[in-house]
Amino acid sequence: MSYVLEAIGVPAGISLPTDNEDGEITFELFSLSGVNLLARTGGRVVFSPRMLEIAKRLSLQHGAAMLIRWDDRVGMRQAVVYQQGAITREFGEDDEIYVAIADAGLPGRRYTTAEVDQLDPDEVEVxxxxxxxxxxxRSTDWCPENSIRDFIRKQR
Structure with missing residues (x-):
């Protein structure tokens, strides 16, 4: 089964609304370890440019925010980190890190996405x-790396 998520994360301890000012987008609030996550609700999720505006506004109000987009159907994983209303960094496929699996099943050399694309899949398993x-x-001081990943795993 495929899973699609569009959400905004903010540091834990911040109370958040579950709808935006015009009511166009509604959310469900999840309190994770270190992160409060506002996940879009309302049927099939189609990524909305309004979420960029909402994440920016929340980062202005609360100091930091992260827009998260995940779509199993096409293998998309993206995140945009905001600080004080400004985008500090965007993350996508090029930021992912892979590890080779050795014959004994132990981890080996690390690869970037670009390097993985050059590998022969019959010779190297990653x-x-x-x-x-x-x-x-990892780029923030408030978002534990496993919190959102564990949340996504549980939803799928």
Missing amino acids: ERLVDAIGAAC
Whole structure:
């Protein structure tokens, strides 16, 4: 079964509304370890440019925010980190880290997405070690890397 998520994360302890000012987008609030997550609700999720505006506004109000987009149907994982209303970094496929799996099943050399694209899959088996959302969390001092990943795993 596929899973699609569009959400905004903010540091834990911040109370958040579950709808925006014009009511166009509604949310469900999830309190995760270190992160409050506002996940879009209302049927099939189609990524909305309004979410960028909402994430920016929340980061102005609360200091930091992260827009998270995940779509299993196409293998998309993206995150945009905001600080005081400004985008500080965008994360996508190019920020992901892979690790080679050795014959004994032990981890080996690390690869970037670009390097993985050059490998012969018959010669080297790799697994994703850090996805774009995990890389975005690593770039903050408030988002534990596993919180959002564990939440997504439970939803799928």
